[in-house]
Amino acid sequence: MELKNKKIIEKMTLKEKALMLSGKGMWKTYGFEKYGIPEFFLSDGPHGMRTQEGAGDWLGINKSKAATCFPTAATIANSWDKNLAEEVAGALGKEAVSFGVDMILGPGMNIKRSPLCGRNFEYFSEDPYLAGEMGAAYVKGIQSKGPAACPKHFAVNSQELRRMSNNSVVDERTLREIYTAAFETMVEKSAPKAIMSSYNQINGVYANENQYLLRKLLRDAFGFQGIVVSDWGASNDHVEGVRCGSNLEMPGNSGTTAKELVRAVRAGKLDEKVLDQRIDEILTVMLPVHKRVEQRKKSFDVAAHHKLARHAAAESIVLLKNEDHILPLSSQKKIAVIGEFAEKARYQGAGSSLVNPTKVENSLDLAGKYFSGKITYEPGYHRNQETDQKLVEKAKKAAVEADVVLLFVGLDEASESEGMDRVHMKMPQNQLELINAVAQMNKELIVVVSAGSVVEMPWIKKAKAVLHGYLGGQAGASAMLDVITGKVNPSGKLNETYPICYEDTPAYAYYPGKERNSEYREGVYVGYRYYDTVKKEVLFPFGFGLSYTDFSYSNLKLSDNGVRFCITNVGKIAGAEIAQLYIEKENPAVFRPVHELKGFCKVFVQPGETKEVEISFEDRTFTYFNVQTGKWEIEEGNYKIIIAKNSRAAVLQGKIYRKGTGAENPYKELPDVYQTGHIENITDEAYEKLLGHRIPDGTWKGELEKNDAFCQLYYAKGAVGRLIYWILDKMLKDSEKKGEANLDILFFYNMPFRGLVNTTHGIFTSGMVDGFVKIVNGHILSGLGKMIGAAILRK
Ligand code: BGC
Numbered sequence: 001m002e003l004k005n006k007k008i009i010e011k012m013t014l015k016e017k018a019l020m021l022s023g024k025g026m027w028k029t030y031g032f033e034k035y036g037i038p039e040f041f042l043s044d045g046p047h048g049m050r051t052q053e054g055a056g057d058w059l060g061i062n063k064s065k066a067a068t069c070f071p072t073a074a075t076i077a078n079s080w081d082k083n084l085a086e087e088v089a090g091a092l093g094k095e096a097v098s099f100g101v102d103m104i105l106g107p108g109m110n111i112k113r114s115p116l117c118g119r120n121f122e123y124f125s126e127d128p129y130l131a132g133e134m135g136a137a138y139v140k141g142i143q144s145k146g147p148a149a150c151p152k153h154f155a156v157n158s159q160e161l162r163r164m165s166n167n168s169v170v171d172e173r174t175l176r177e178i179y180t181a182a183f184e185t186m187v188e189k190s191a192p193k194a195i196m197s198s199y200n201q202i203n204g205v206y207a208n209e210n211q212y213l214l215r216k217l218l219r220d221a222f223g224f225q226g227i228v229v230s231d232w233g234a235s236n237d238h239v240e241g242v243r244c245g246s247n248l249e250m251p252g253n254s255g256t257t258a259k260e261l262v263r264a265v266r267a268g269k270l271d272e273k274v275l276d277q278r279i280d281e282i283l284t285v286m287l288p289v290h291k292r293v294e295q296r297k298k299s300f301d302v303a304a305h306h307k308l309a310r311h312a313a314a315e316s317i318v319l320l321k322n323e324d325h326i327l328p329l330s331s332q333k334k335i336a337v338i339g340e341f342a343e344k345a346r347y348q349g350a351g352s353s354l355v356n357p358t359k360v361e362n363s364l365d366l367a368g369k370y371f372s373g374k375i376t377y378e379p380g381y382h383r384n385q386e387t388d389q390k391l392v393e394k395a396k397k398a399a400v401e402a403d404v405v406l407l408f409v410g411l412d413e414a415s416e417s418e419g420m421d422r423v424h425m426k427m428p429q430n431q432l433e434l435i436n437a438v439a440q441m442n443k444e445l446i447v448v449v450s451a452g453s454v455v456e457m458p459w460i461k462k463a464k465a466v467l468h469g470y471l472g473g474q475a476g477a478s479a480m481l482d483v484i485t486g487k488v489n490p491s492g493k494l495n496e497t498y499p500i501c502y503e504d505t506p507a508y509a510y511y512p513g514k515e516r517n518s519e520y521r522e523g524v525y526v527g528y529r530y531y532d533t534v535k536k537e538v539l540f541p542f543g544f545g546l547s548y549t550d551f552s553y554s555n556l557k558l559s560d561n562g563v564r565f566c567i568t569n570v571g572k573i574a575g576a577e578i579a580q581l582y583i584e585k586e587n588p589a590v591f592r593p594v595h596e597l598k599g600f601c602k603v604f605v606q607p608g609e610t611k612e613v614e615i616s617f618e619d620r621t622f623t624y625f626n627v628q629t630g631k632w633e634i635e636e637g638n639y640k641i642i643i644a645k646n647s648r649a650a651v652l653q654g655k656i657y658r659k660g661t662g663a664e665n666p667y668k669e670l671p672d673v674y675q676t677g678h679i680e681n682i683t684d685e686a687y688e689k690l691l692g693h694r695i696p697d698g699t700w701k702g703e704l705e706k707n708d709a710f711c712q713l714y715y716a717k718g719a720v721g722r723l724i725y726w727i728l729d730k731m732l733k734d735s736e737k738k739g740e741a742n743l744d745i746l747f748f749y750n751m752p753f754r755g756l757v758n759t760t761h762g763i764f765t766s767g768m769v770d771g772f773v774k775i776v777n778g779h780i781l782s783g784l785g786k787m788i789g790a791a792i793l794r795k
Contacts, residue, residue, distance in 0.1 A: 121452020351418025
């Protein structure tokens with residue numbers, strides 16, 4: 001293929017080309033001024049910029065520049081508002097540009113397979129349609145202001161435990177319909193300039209060197225024209241990565257892997273033309289981006305962005321319960337504000353998305369502006385989860401003396417973070433005890449939840465109202481008070497199902513997997529696709545959310561291209577409604593979930609007003625992915641067209657006939673469990689039928705390998721290995737006791753040994769890692785010999 005930047009590339013030496021394909025340090029790429037190639041600057045920022053000052057480091061030890069902390073992706077997804085997402089992302093783009101950032105590492109697009117994934121707060125939904133639409137809006141917003149967006153992590157990266165070494169074993173249909181579908185929509189609708197490959201293996205091959213993912217899907221099927229950037233430390237075999245279409249290995253390792261590229265070219269194992277191609281792709285995308293970023297404004301409007309963060313948080317709050325219309329709350333009431341989160345907000349997640357906010361609000365400071373009656377405050381619990389009976393007693397007293405209790409609870413910082421999965425779905429025990437105690441004192445109880453992902457709510461019957469703010473960003477507190485007092489009518493709806501308890505979740509028996517494998521045995525039955533198919537009772541269905549007003553639906557009109565219907569605000573105050581379109585195949589031959597989301601719209605309606613809305617059908621509205629033809633096919637027959645308030649509340653229904661594409665059912669021998677959706681106990685045999693091949697052997701063969709993670713040193717045969725494990729584990733437990741998620745330790749805990757090359761910026765070579773692995777396996781002398789030899793030869 002003719003190179004677009006031939007004139008530049010033909011002047012570059014082989015060594016320079018090799019260097020360009022890895023980072024220079026933590027956040028930059030190599031620049032070559034003599035050829036007009038600048039250094040490109042990449043920075044985290046799914047919900048706020050984390051642009052480090054001074055020397056960059058992996059773990060955020062160096063502070064980042066003050067930036068607006070917007071609500072996280074999981075929060076904004078509850079708004080179901082693509083315009084809002086685009087506006088927020090536009091503001092992110094402006095902040096990035098003001099810091100001279102060429103590429104924003106986000107948004108996070110992974111599917112919430114299990115409520116326990118520690119990074120769910122950074123992801124949009126359990127549903128790929130919603131995630132794809134919101135992701136596309138983010139990419140459009142970011143790129144409209146100049147920088148490149150780098151949606152992540154491609155793909156099937158739905159767990160944090162052993163995230164850098166696990167193998168996601170997934171059948172092709174599930175991969176296409178669930179785990180890569182959001183990426184596909186986002187690529188088609190917003191043309192991201194970059195995409196980040198994930199840490200894990202997919203069916204035995206690391207994402208960053210996965211020909212099927214990077215070539216067949218991303219470029220050939222989705223039409224991706226941007227560049228592939230490895231997640232930080234996700235490059236397993238750089239030569240293979242470059243061959244398969246990965247452009248940039250991050251972070252840098254002082255040229256260690258560039259030497260591997262040079263050696264591969266010299267040995268005839270890799271054609272230099274492949275390097276030219278990868279560089280051409282980088283320059284084609286990044287030179288124009290950099291030009292725009294260079295003409296940048298060096299500041300952004302801090303106050304305007306704070307205001308936008310507040311608006312975004314308010315639009316994303318979900319009203320889960322409102323008995324006796326206790327909300328909105330009148331300002332004259334005597335209020336007891338209880339819960340430490342009211343004084344020190346829980347507003348963002350932990351890990352690479354951690355923002356140093358321009359300011360942070362808290363509900364306690366602001367309450368006086370909203371309520372004219374007496375306000376008392378009691379923290380009620382300690383954030384570090386320790387029970388303190390004295391705090392509970394004081395909270396009870398405050399509750400008794402007040403007209404109404406506003407109780408702020410949820411997940412603390414140590415409960416959810418990048419780098420770890422939760423081990424249960426419960427809220428901290430000390431908070432549960434507090435809720436029960438306070439509820440006994442005062443029935444006028446309004447619970448305000450802050451958490452980035454799903455929690456069990458065994459106390460729900462005791463509360464009159466429940467508002468869920470997810471992680472509302474730096475202005476989440478005023479947004480919540482706006483909703484509590486009725487200044488804003490809540491309109492958010494859940495982007496994920498709230499099951500009653502963790503045991504009810506579809507991946508319960510399979511998550512997070514054993515040893516090296518993460519087996520996606522539940523197939524396409526993720527989230528509501530499972531609960532609704534098997535009619536399992538849930539706490540709140542997917543798409544659920546209340547309002548201070550009511551809406552009625554009427555006048556459904558179906559055409560070949562889509563649906564139209566009317567929404568009337570039948571209440572007394574203005575509000576927004578999110579209408580959802582689900583499709584159900586009547587008597588399907590090819591197994592499928594009972595219904596699937598295929599469209600939605602959010603519309604603002606004045607009291608008494610009726611608005612007609614339209615949702616169009618799209619290419620994938622009626623399709624399923626056929627593993628035999630390798631194509632999206634339509635099964636012939638009738639399809640129910642369901643307009644619903646949430647996945648369990650249909651309000652209008654019609655029927656449409658679709659001519660099929662004639663493909664044969666590829667699943668003739670599949671056991672009934674997949675047809676019925678009862679995927680709770682999938683046997684090896686059934687799973688292998690779904691996969692179409694044997695389950696790969698994911699068990700340890702006694703010895704650790706360089707792709708095993710530090711947390712697996714638990715199995716080390718050598719004392720040195722076990723000692724390292726013991727130290728790491730102790731440090732982790734100590735940090736948990738302090739109530740923090742220590743990302744530095746978590747990072748190493750989940751990092752495979754090969755990650756030492758990148759984390760030490762090339763002080764460790766691949767050969768030294770091999771020596772280290774020998775040592776942890778108990779071969780101390782030969783391991784030391786290997787390490788010293790490799791250190792001398794720099795191999
Ligand atoms: C995370 C990415 C992040 C990168 C750089 C990785 O550990 O998985 O989401 O962009 O670090 O901070």
